[in-house]
Amino acid sequence: MIMIHIDENLCTGCSICIEFCPKRVLSRSTRRSLRGVYPARVENLAACTLCKMCELYCPDFAIAVEGEKE
Numbered sequence: 001m002i003m004i005h006i007d008e009n010l011c012t013g014c015s016i017c018i019e020f021c022p023k024r025v026l027s028r029s030t031r032r033s034l035r036g037v038y039p040a041r042v043e044n045l046a047a048c049t050l051c052k053m054c055e056l057y058c059p060d061f062a063i064a065v066e067g068e069k070e
Contacts, residue, residue: 002050002067004042010062013037017054017063023047026054 004025011033017040018026027043040054040063048065055063 002045002048002065002069004045004048004054005064005066006040006042007062007064008033008039009035010060011035011037011039012060012062013039014059015040016057016059020053020057022051022053023049 012035013028013033015028018028023044025042025044025048026040028038029041030038033039050065050067050069052065055065
């Protein structure tokens, strides 16, 4: 089972994770976080291939990807 955790308290809404995801798993939230930004959110978890590009490129260390391919 794949899990993607996005810490809205750390996310600055830069969208780097969204741009680097090759499968378009992430998108920008439609609601603001407590920081006043639109954080990333998981939109299509089924498409995730566990490449962890989002986690690797996140400059805020706000994303953690866990799990194994089934």
